[in-house]
Amino acid sequence: MVKFLKPNKVVVLLQGRYAGRKAVIVKNFDDGTKERPYGHAIVTGIAKYPRKVIKKASQKTIAKRSRLKAFTKVVNYNHIMPTRYTLDVDLKNTVTAEKLESTASRVEARKAAKAVLEERFKTGKNRWFFSKLRF
């Protein structure tokens, strides 16, 4: 009775190249659009998870291993598994539907998303989101 597919919801992708990866909903279209007449959402997720970091490692190693690769995707609701987690990131303006239309702006949006996510990872919050889902 409550809609739960909202921005900032963490989901797991079930299909496609990014199957098994965790992502955040940036914008959702419950009723679809003209081009996509089905419920879908723009998600930003982690393509390559940051690697494990231990305290003993040097600053250089930590910096290198804390890098992650992000992806942005428009994905059908059927190919998503929602979770009970949320991730408070403001990606509304960096990742938009029009940015995803052309390749160049898509790359830009992805880089901006990567920066935001990396920052969030370094604060140590939302640890579940940045850990790889083992399956």
Add this chain to the structure above:
Amino acid sequence: RTIFTSVHIRPHPGRISHILRSEELGLARRVCPKPSPGPPSLSFCAAPAPGRSFALSPPHLRPPRPHHRSSGTMVAAKKTKKAQESINNRLALVMKSGKYTLGYTTTLKSLRGGKGKLVIIANNCPPLRKSEIEYYAMLSKTGVHHYSGNNVDLGTACGKYFRVCTLSITDPGDSDIIRSMPTE
């Protein structure tokens, strides 16, 4: 003579179930008495087993499983004939006067859209699918009723000539199924 195909690796079948059954999402896990380790595990499904599921280890090596009930994953207690009839009556009334959707994909759609008011699952629904629907219902704060009968019985109770494993009631009409069912 092999035909050259693209380099794209075919997704192996069962990948979705692998993802849903993974340690962290933990759907369709057996209820386990162990406390959960560090990272938060789902509270409604029990903590994931450390590695292999118990079904794979020989019986004499398995840790003794105490009898316990857990809401959601355990099958509902055997219904009395009277209770069963009353559910069937209420369902029939919903079929006549209310709005509903039958089937797995449409119940998921109704849950996602927040339209479902009550979800009924047959008892022979595969455990992974059952867990998935319960999880969706938990997220959308929708009640779930485990029908004590299999999909054939549920289909008959709906007045249909096909099997129904899951159904979602979006508008109960004249029936009081939503008010009375979750309390039973």
